[in-house]
Amino acid sequence: MAILMTEPAKQHIAKQMEGRGKGMGIRVGVKTAGCSGLSYVLEFVDTPEPEDKVFDQGSFNLVIDPKSFLYLDGTELDFVKEGLNEGFQFNNPNMKSACGCGESFHV
């Protein structure tokens, strides 16, 4: 298992999955875009693609396509609160640089 999730992240995903009422898990991934190369993807999954890797997390599945997996190996997904703002954050050891706002990054 190469993607780690903190307890708050797991709980929050489980809660949001429940609130949404459908779907089999969430997808994490990367895509090439943005000012510094790559950006993260975080989506609900209704039906996984055939090439996807699926990891059982108990109350939900973690879905990653094989290409993104290369970039995300060893990454920790965390849920944080910053004042009024709250959301998910990837702590990616492969990341070498990020743009100023942190929305995109380089490996």
Add this chain to the structure above:
Amino acid sequence: MALLQISEPGQSPEPHAVKRAVGIDLGTTNSLVATVKNSTAVALPDINGNTLLPSVVHYTSEEKIVGLEAKHNAAKDPLNTLVSIKRLMGRSKQELEASAQQFPYEFVATESTVPHIKTAAGVKTPIQVSADILVELATRGRESLGGNLDGVVITVPAYFDDAQRQATKDAAKLADLNVLRLLNEPTAAAIAYGLDKGENGLIAIYDLGGGTFDISILRLNKGVFEVLATGGDSALGGDDFDYAIMTWIVGELNDEAISVDNLTPNVERELLDIACALKEQLSDNLTATASYNNTSLNLSRDDFNQLADPLINKTLLSCKRSLRDAGVDKADVDNVVMVGGSTRSFRVREKVAELFNCEPLVNLDPDRVVAMGAALQADILVGNKSDSDLLLLDVVPLSLGLETMGELVEKVIHRNTTIPVARAQEFTTFKDGQTAMAIHVLQGERELVKDCRSLARFELRGIPPMVAGAAHIRVTFQVDADGLLSVSAEETSTGVVAEITVKPSYGLSDEEVTTMLQDSFANAEDDIAARALREQQIEAEQLIEALSAALALDGEALLSQEEYAVLSSGIDALKHAHNNSDADTIRAEVQRINKLSDTFAARRMDNNIHQALSGYHLDDLGSMGSDSIESAASEK
């Protein structure tokens, strides 16, 4: 680090593309701000968890206070505490004098027709006061969304005329907000309930707030709302219910010392609070209890109904009148939307249902529903929602993008994006003085040009000569509902445009699409390495380019022979690394050469400044001021 939210499948926002948009309900009594998070509209709370912001501003000589705290000051300092300012928006002094309404403020005589109110913080116009409320709401939005707002939608009553709408826009401008649209409050409520998704329909919006009642009859025709009629009572609301209950309480107390006509303000406030509490209890319970001065008070729903019915009947009369004005029959009304805190009252719902003979929509918070509708509209207008809210026709089977330096593919529209879609991205020139740009449109998931499918090529000419990276070329990819791709490139300073139209799916079978996709997964690792290498090579090329140009220009003047030799051999080393090494080695080499050239860069900078300033005396410089020094420098 930006924080992420979980998106619906295929709707991950593009980095930097997510626009922060909020909807603002700028109300007479209360205002609030909402935004769209995870495809649902939510009202944004302040730091204490309150979503409602009382539309009250208290001015003192030192500061202005907006909201709840200001409201508490209303009784203490009525002249400097401005409430219900919305009633003054867009109204001229003459109109105010002619109207029956009395305002407790000190108006200042001015030439202008806009009323000026004297406060401890100086003279204020209604527009400035509204702007202060907007600033407070926008700050909440900024803090909650983590950045500046790209656009707002502000709601106004359907009966607002042009002057009142313009005043609202002016207030937003003063608050430094980008108004995407003013939206009618009843329309916003209908949107919050998703009624705009239907084709046609007749909708009644029953809005009973704290101090005002509005009824609007809307017709929905092919997704467009038309206001057929509005009506209401600007002096009828929840407060009147409280007052009626208070009268009842006074009767229950049966105390000769207390009568409705001789209550002190404090006692009246106290009794009104009890009345309000009783009213709210009845929304959930059949009886409500409270006590005052050891007298216990029991208000049953039936008692309340008797008190409330005369008031509710007045609203129903307005409804009937509006229906008549609209020229429609009440049986034709498809939906009734309840807005405003007072519609929580069980009796109000019952009577409205009875009149229209259909169950009113009540499952959204009636205080928030207008702001939520505005937020949904803002989200669409700002461009976050282009896809799902339009007719869902098809998706792009493979990503569409263009070639960037180093034979890399920059994807502009990602696969599985629903069409129609338009995405724009800015590119720039690679070389100094570059006047043309080749646009190579590609399709596919791979990182390198040679692995993707070439769709079209065209050139943008007439870019004014500038240093590398200074030109702004905006490239727009647009796929229409028929799947037709048009790509246009525009140099933004001169406006020169070039464009081309292609049909991307032409000649591709399903199997070919599948093969292209599988390839991209099978070759993922190689592609990543190739991309990393190419990116570093481009860095190196840019450095070689810039350094060679600088050396040719003033290398000999500013550098000693040894220094010159070091740098030019550095360029050679970098060229060698560029051709023969892996990404990490090139990266290290680029950093090394960058460091070597630091002194040279510093000297060039000094030299330029020196040249710019020579011929001026220090005294001249002092009197010139900093602006003119800058312009002198830039003329060189």
